[in-house]
Amino acid sequence: MPFEQRLRGQKEAVGGDFDRSLQIFIADRKRAGCTERTIEWYEEVLGCYFRKFLEERRLDLNPNKWISTDIEDYMDYLLNERGCKPVTCKNRFSAIRAWCNFLYKKNYIESNPIASLAPMKVKKEVTKTLPDEVLDKILKKPDMAKCTFADFRDWAIMWTLFDTGIRVNELVHIRIQDVHLDEAYILITHGKGQKERPVGISKTLFRVLQKYLTIREPQTEYDFLFCNSFGEQLSKDTVRKRLHEYGDKVGIKGMTLSPHKFRYTFAKHYIKNGGDPFRLQKALGHSSIEIVRNYVEMFGSDVIEAHEQII
Template sequence: MKKISLNQNEPITMSECFEQYIVRCKVRNLSEKTLDIYRVHFSVLEKYSIAADWSLSTINLLKIDGFILYLRERGCNDITVQSYLRDLRAFFYFCMDNEWIPQFKIKLPKADKKIKETYTDEELKVLLKKPNLKNTDFTEYKTWVYSNYLLATGNRISSALDIKIRDLDFNNQLIQMNTSKNRKAQIIPMSDSLAVILKEYLNYRKGTSDDYLFCNSFGGKSDLRTYQEMLVKYNRSRGVIKTSSHLYRHTFAKKWILNGGDIFRLQKLLGHSDLTVVKEYVNMFSKDLSLNYSQFNPLDTLEINQNKTRIHIESKRR
C-alpha cells in the first residue's frame, strides 16, 4: 500500500486516518467492545477539532492540551481524561508512524487514585441472605446466586455472563473462563460454598451444557444491562444503596488482601496481565491492613515478646 503523504493535493483527513487505524486494530484482533470505545473517544475529539478549527496537519502538543481542557470543561474527571488520552495517543502515534503528523511525545495527565468503593460486611450479610424459595420468583433467586458468584470469583460481569453450564467442573471444583477483557482463557477455582449454591441453582435452572449459566427469564442468553438493572432492583429492595456489579470485584480483591492472600494469585484470579492494578488495590486498602495488626505481626506473636509483656504488666501491679 502506498504511504499517504501530507504533500498531496488532497491531504488525508483525520477521519480517514482513524478509519485506517481501526483497520490496524482489527488486524491486531482487538475486541469489538474496545473498538467501540475508540470510536466514542474519537468522535469527541473530532467534534472538538471542528469547533476549534484545526486539522490533522496542524496537530501539536498545544492543541492536545486544549483538548484536555475541553474534556475537563465537559465535566470529565482526571481518570476519564486519562482514558481518552490513552486511547487517542495510540491513534496519534499511529499517524506519526505513517508520517501524517509530526513526531512529538504525549504524556498522560496525572490523576489522583480514588479509593475503590466496596460492599461492607453489613451490606454483604443483607445481600447474600438467601431468599425463601417458597415465596420468591426465579429472578430474585437468580440474582442472589449471581451476587454470590461475583463475590466468590471476582469476575467481571461480562465474563460471568459468558459462562456456560459446561464450563463448570464440579468434580475438580474449577470454572473455565473462555472470555475475559484481555481475551485470554483461564481456569479459576470454585469455592466450596459456591459449588453448593450452583448445584442447587442448576436444579431449578435446568438447561443443557451449551446453555449460559446466567440466563434471561426464558433460559436464553442475557445481556449486561439487564443484569445490572436486575441487581439495582435487588439491592434496593434489600435497602442497600450501592448497586454496582463491579463492586463485588473490588470487594473480592479487598477481602483477598485482608485475609492474607498473596497478590500474585490475586493477579491471576482477576485476569490482569501484570501487578499494576493489584498494587493499586494494596495501596487503596492500606488503612484496612492495620486492622488486627498486632494479632498477626511477627514481633507481637513471638512467645518471647509475649512473656516480656506479661512481666512488664506484673511489675506494674507490684
Template sequence: MSITRKTNRKGVRDSKSLNRTKSVEQKFTLFEMFERFMNYKVTEGLVDPTIKGYYEHFRYFSEFVQGDLSNEEVTSEIFRDYIGFMLNEKKLAPTTANVRIRTMRAFLRYCFQEGWIEIPIHERFKPVKTPEDEIESFTPAEIKSLINQIDDTRFVGFRDKVMIFTLLDTMVRISELLNIKRINVDLNSGHIKLEAHKTKTKRARTVPISTKTVKYLKEYMKESDEFGSEFLFLTYDGRPIEGNTWRRRLTELGEDAGITNKRVSPHTFRHTGALFYIMNGGDPFSLQKILGHTDMSMVRRYIQMTDTDVKKQHNTFTPWNRVFNK
C-alpha cells in the same frame, strides 16, 4: 588513494519513514483514519468490550469537535482543548479523562506511524496527573444490603443473586462473567474455566468457587437448563446478558440499598473480593493467579486497606503474638 566518505546520517530511514513522505499527501479524514486504526486493532484479537471502548471514546471526541476533520486539521491544540473540556466543563474525574486520553494517544501514534499525519501529536499531550488511586470496596454490610434488595423467588432475581455470589467469589471481570459457558463450570471440583479468547490478557485460567457458590450455581443451572443455551447467565427469555444491562442492574440495586458514597459496579466487586481474600488470610500469590494479573503491582493496588482494616489485621498478626505464643 581513494577516500571513503563518512555519511552524516545517524540512522537509516526505515520503510515507515519512506512511506510517511508519500502517504501524508493522502487526504484522509479523522473518521477514515479511525476506521483504518480500528481495522488494525481488530486484527490484534482484542476482546469485544475493548473494541467497543475504543469506539465509545472516539465518539466522545468526535462530539467535542462537532464533526469530521481533515488530517491537516488534526493538531495538538485540539486535543489539549479536549482535555480542558473534559476536566473543566464536563467535570470528569482525572482517571476517567485519562482512559479517553490514552485511547486517542494510541490512535494518533498509529496515524503518525502510518504516515497519515506529519507531526507526532501523541507526544505533545499526556494523561493528567492524578493522586494515588484509592480503589473503592464494599463493606460486608453493604454486600448483605445489596443481596437483601433481590427478590429471589423470581428467575431474574435468583439469577442476579447467583451472579453476585459468583462475581465476588471468583473476582472475575464483567466480560469474563458474562462469557462463562455451562460446559466450563465444574461443580464437582468447584472450578470455572475461563477461555483464553474471552479474557483480557488472552490467557486461559481456572478460578475456584466456594461451596456456597457451588450450591447456588447448581440450583440455577438446573432452572436455566431448559433454555438450551451454551452460556451460563441468561435473560428471562434465554438470551446472553449484555454488560451494560448488568451494570445498570447493579446501579439500581445500589440505589435501593442506599449506597450512595461509592460506585456499585462489577469492578467494585472485583476489588472487594481481592481485599476480603487477603483479610481472610489468603496469600497474594494465589490471589494474583485468580485475578489473572501478570504483574504483582496490580494486585497491590487491588488490596488497598483502610486504617480500620490495617488495625484489625495488626491485632490478629501483631509480632507480640509470636513472643507470647498466642
C-alpha cells in the same frame, strides 16, 4: 509512477483524512485482539467526542495538521468546560495517543502531535467496597417459596461475582460447559484480551450453583449459565440493572450495587485473608501486576487500621 511514490501518495491521502485514518487504526486494533467493548470505546472517544470538539472549535480534521496545543486545548476543554474527572481526561488522552502513535509509526503523518505531551496525573482514591453488613443482606439465601427464578438467579450471580471477582462481561459469557463443579472451577472464556483462565470456586458457591442449575434446567451444555426466563443470554446492562434493583429490594441505602464493587470486594477479602498477590493477579485476569499492587496498597492499609482499632 514508481511503486514507492504511489505508496507515499496513498499514505498521505490516508493521514490527511480523519475518517479513513481512524478506520485503519480501528482495523489494526481489531487485529491486535482488542475486545468489542474496547473497539466501541475507541470509536466513541475518537470518532465522536474528539471529532465533535475539533468541529466546534473549527480546528482542522486533518491528522497531519494537528499540533500539540490542539490536544492540550482538548484536555483543558474536558477538564474546565465539560467538568470531566481527571481519570476521564487521562483515558481520552490515552486513546488519542494510541491513534497518533499508530499513524506516526506507520508514516501516515509526518510528525506526532502528542509525542511531547504527558498524560494527566490522577490522584489514587481508595476504592469503595461492599461492607460486611451489606454482604450479609444481599448474600442471604432468598425464600424459595416466595422468590421468582430471576430473584434466585440474581442471588446466584452476586455469589459468583463475590466468590470469583470476575468481570461482568466474563460472567454473562459463562456457558454450562464452562462450569466444572466436580473440579471446583469455572473456565472464563471471554477474559480481557480474549484470554481464557480458570477461576476457583468455594464450597459455598459450589452449593449455590448446584442448586441454581436444578432450577435453571439447561437444555444443552452450550446454554448460557445466567439467562432470562426464555433461556437467552443476559446483557451486561441487564445484570447491572438487576443488581441495583436487588439492592433496593433488600433495603440497601446510600450505595448502589455494581459488578465492579463485587470485584473490588473480592480483592479486599483475598488480601485481608493473606492471599498471594500473584495468585490474585491470575484470578482477576490482570495482565500486569501494577493494578494488584494498588489493591494491596489500598486494602493492606485497611487491614492495618482494623488491627490498630482492635488493639
